[in-house]
Amino acid sequence: DEGPVAKWHKSVCRYCGTGCGVMLGMNKDKKLVRIRGDQEAHNKGVICIKGSTLDKMMANREQRLTKPMIRKEGKLVEASWDDAMTLITNKFKEAIAASGPESVGYYGSGQLYAEESYTANKLFKAGIQSNNVDGNPRLCMASAAVGYTQTFGKDEPPGAYEDIDHAECFFLIGSNTYECHPPLFERIMIRKKSNPKVKIIVIDPRRTKTAEHADLHLAVIPGTDLLLLNSMLYTLIEMGLYDNEFVNEHINFNDGKQNVSFEDYKKFLADYKPEDIAEELGVSAREIRRAAYMFGNSKATMSLWTMGINQRIQGVFLNNTLNSMHLVTGHINRPGATPLSLTGQCNACGGVRDTGSLSHMLPNGRLIAKEQHRNEMEELWGVKKGTINPKPGYDAINMFKAMVEDKLKCCLVMCTNPAQSVPNADYYREGMEKCFLVVADVFETETTKLADVVLPAALYIEKEGVYGQTERRYQLIEKLIDPPGEARSDLEILGEFAERMGYGGLIKARTPHDVWEEYRELSSHSKYNFKGITYERLKEERGIQWPCPSEDHPGTVRRYTEGDPFVPKGKKHYFYGKPDGKAVVFLRPYIKTKEQLSEQRPLFLTTGRVISQWHTGTMTRLVDELKNSSGDACLVLHPEDALKLGLKEGDMAKIDSSRGEMMGKVKISENETPGVVFAAFYDPNFLVNKVVSDDYDPVSKEPAYKVTAVSVSKS
Ligand code: MGD
Numbered sequence: 093d094e095g096p097v098a099k100w101h102k103s104v105c106r107y108c109g110t111g112c113g114v115m116l117g118m119n120k121d122k123k124l125v126r127i128r129g130d131q132e133a134h135n136k137g138v139i140c141i142k143g144s145t146l147d148k149m150m151a152n153r154e155q156r157l158t159k160p161m162i163r164k165e166g167k168l169v170e171a172s173w174d175d176a177m178t179l180i181t182n183k184f185k186e187a188i189a190a191s192g193p194e195s196v197g198y199y200g201s202g203q204l205y206a207e208e209s210y211t212a213n214k215l216f217k218a219g220i221q222s223n224n225v226d227g228n229p230r231l232c233m234a235s236a237a238v239g240y241t242q243t244f245g246k247d248e249p250p251g252a253y254e255d256i257d258h259a260e261c262f263f264l265i266g267s268n269t270y271e272c273h274p275p276l277f278e279r280i281m282i283r284k285k286s287n288p289k290v291k292i293i294v295i296d297p298r299r300t301k302t303a304e305h306a307d308l309h310l311a312v313i314p315g316t317d318l319l320l321l322n323s324m325l326y327t328l329i330e331m332g333l334y335d336n337e338f339v340n341e342h343i344n345f346n347d348g349k350q351n352v353s354f355e356d357y358k359k360f361l362a363d364y365k366p367e368d369i370a371e372e373l374g375v376s377a378r379e380i381r382r383a384a385y386m387f388g389n390s391k392a393t394m395s396l397w398t399m400g401i402n403q404r405i406q407g408v409f410l411n412n413t414l415n416s417m418h419l420v421t422g423h424i425n426r427p428g429a430t431p432l433s434l435t436g437q438c439n440a441c442g443g444v445r446d447t448g449s450l451s452h453m454l455p456n457g458r459l460i461a462k463e464q465h466r467n468e469m470e471e472l473w474g475v476k477k478g479t480i481n482p483k484p485g486y487d488a489i490n491m492f493k494a495m496v497e498d499k500l501k502c503c504l505v506m507c508t509n510p511a512q513s514v515p516n517a518d519y520y521r522e523g524m525e526k527c528f529l530v531v532a533d534v535f536e537t538e539t540t541k542l543a544d545v546v547l548p549a550a551l552y553i554e555k556e557g558v559y560g561q562t563e564r565r566y567q568l569i570e571k572l573i574d575p576p577g578e579a580r581s582d583l584e585i586l587g588e589f590a591e592r593m594g595y596g597g598l599i600k601a602r603t604p605h606d607v608w609e610e611y612r613e614l615s616s617h618s619k620y621n622f623k624g625i626t627y628e629r630l631k632e633e634r635g636i637q638w639p640c641p642s643e644d645h646p647g648t649v650r651r652y653t654e655g656d657p658f659v660p661k662g663k664k665h666y667f668y669g670k671p672d673g674k675a676v677v678f679l680r681p682y683i684k685t686k687e688q689l690s691e692q693r694p695l696f697l698t699t700g701r702v703i704s705q706w707h708t709g710t711m712t713r714l715v716d717e718l719k720n721s722s723g724d725a726c727l728v729l730h731p732e733d734a735l736k737l738g739l740k741e742g743d744m745a746k747i748d749s750s751r752g753e754m755m756g757k758v759k760i761s762e763n764e765t766p767g768v769v770f771a772a773f774y775d776p777n778f779l780v781n782k783v784v785s786d787d788y789d790p791v792s793k794e795p796a797y798k799v800t801a802v803s804v805s806k807s
């Protein structure tokens with residue numbers, strides 16, 4: 093009934109950090125009617141169930157937000173753009189006049205286009221002079237970003253997806269790749285089928301779909317993985333499976349304060365002998381040694397990880413140590429050998445990490461705390477020296493805490509649904525209600541329900557911009573259709589807000605193309621150089637990986653080695669993020685999580701995604717196929733635990749943690765581990781984040797969504 097496809101357009105999937113290339117089929121009325129994987133893109137035509145139903149999500153215009161809304165006498169009522177923007181500007185100006193620029197903030201998203209996050213960051217830090225710029229990538233990637241930066245001196249992975257085709261051992265830790273990055277998992281399985289020597293090790297407390305395909309699955313006790321990694325390093329060195337030449341030439345060992353020797357490192361690891369830590373880890377010494385042997389003895393080992401490692405109170409230490417495993421064994425900087433942190437969101441890397449849109453950062457790896465970095469950005473942005481506040485702003489959790497404490501008076505929230513996605517949700521929702529909250533979204537969400545002003549945003553191909561995913565690949569999404577009603581792109585909203593706040597001169601670039609031109613020029617003053625990545629090239633090519641310093645440069649698959657434009661000629665490895673070109677192996681001790689089991693709370697709750705839903709489900713729950721596939725969210729228990737607790741499938745249970753309690757339906761599955769219960773967070777009728785702990789890593793400030801002690805009882 094929609095008619096045949098009149099034209100196919102290359103694009104990128106809207107949802108996850110895999111960044112699959114898709115082909116969008118438009119009919120003669122310029123309506124999106126078909127979608128398929130792009131054979132020429134890195135995903136070679138493979139897409140998952142979410143990507144393949146993007147057309148259905150985009151077709152839903154009945155439920156879209158199409159007019160601004162303002163809260164009047166407790167109710168959201170329709171308003172004109174002019175009234176909404178006037179109100180927002182007045183409120184922000186009043187707060188700044190009364191309590192200073194630190195009383196206002198911006199909470200963004202790893203799903204906005206790079207041009208949008210870049211503009212918001214510049215407006216707040218160089219214009220309004222508030223460093224309260226943070227967003228949902230803090231909840232997902234912050235530990236990986238800090239981990240890479242500490243180890244290599246620069247953020248973003250050294251390797252690429254292409255390494256999957258060359259690896260002989262896959263070390264998947266804290267990643268349910270099968271459900272969360274399906275085309276990459278398929279690529280791993282194709283590699284395994286092509287070569288019988290290829291082995292897969294999965295480290296996960298749950299027997300996930302990914303674990304079902306493993307040659308070795310170690311179901312560690314939640315919160316203890318650092319014991320395993322240090323123990324594997326102990327074993328690798330004990331077995332002589334390390335690369336002496338690489339260690340001597342390319343690594344510094346460091347205890348967090350100063351450089352130490354390899355011998356000191358060995359002494360540090362002596363506390364992690366497999367036999368001594370096996371019980372606390374929940375895995376036998378034999379299996380630890382087996383994992384270490386498989387890791388060290390393969391021709392090329394590739395680690396892949398995501399939230400199971402990042403969302404932890406030791407997220408940074410875990411990331412450091414994973415990088416260390418590759419450095420010590422020399423499994424780095426060659427095809428198939430690399431530590432590759434997978435990204436959760438479609439633009440957490442390019443949009444937020446690279447643009448520096450977090451409260452402690454400035455673009456292209458610069459830090460607020462460093463005067464030289466602030467001065468560089470002040471010069472590049474053409475503002476007076478001393479404009480950028482030297483104090484980092486609030487990270488995500490502390491931003492919501494500042495709302496509760498009435499320190500943050502106004503906040504602009506774009507493209508994210510924190511009322512459902514932050515941990516200890518009831519506590520922070522109270523703050524969202526207190527604060528003057530402006531929310532730009534495409535559908536009604538738990539957060540728009542709490543907002544003082546709701547702004548209708550344009551979605552995906554209703555606007556234009558760049559996404560940058562896991563492997564430093566930048567890809568362009570072109571505008572193909574108009575947004576519904578009065579919806580506007582986030583970039584237009586930010587441009588108008590800047591103008592009204594008096595920063596129209598600072599935010600001169602108002603179209604995606606112009607912002608990109610400014611930003612790519614700016615990148616050429618850094619080691620993130622992507623000056624050569626133009627819109628014109630991106631329209632033709634299937635994404636380009638930076639560094640890419642000039643328009644005739646093909647992009648860089650592997651960093652810190654030959655082929656990387658920043659590696660001096662004749663050098664095989666050079667970690668140029670560090671002054672002496674050497675990467676750092678840190679001595680990172682394991683610390684027990686505060687969330688410990690007790691008689692009162694004898695189970696570990698862990699949370700995450702399922703294959704057919706995206707995050708808080710605002711977009712994917714509206715698609716019938718996806719809704720039917722996932723059903724409603726439940727608390728998933730092992731049959732042994734269910735029996736002990738007298739619970740049957742479908743029963744209502746009470747879940748209680750130190751943060752709160754909630755009710756939810758029970759599902760029973762042999763794939764769960766006894767003692768560990770699981771819940772996804774896509775369902776507003778099952779707000780698991782009410783009970784999830786908001787403890788966080790002290791350095792990355794990323795919350796530990798993966799380990800909460802709970803009790804479960806029949807209600
Ligand atoms: P999303 O559902 O991705 O969730 O949490 P959120 O970012 O809060 O929200 C994106 C919103 O953007 C949606 O409401 C969508 O309708 C809207 N939107 C889509 N396109 C546009 C656009 O172009 N412009 C605007 N203005 N809006 C748009 C994700 C967060 O959740 C993340 S990143 C992680 S990693 C955490 N993971 C996690 C977990 O593992 N467990 C638990 N329990 N909670 C978690 N919460 C975190």
Ligand code: SF4
Binds near residue numbers: 108112141273
């Ligand atoms: Fe989209 Fe991610 Fe699925 Fe690829 S794997 S189609 S990017 S949701």
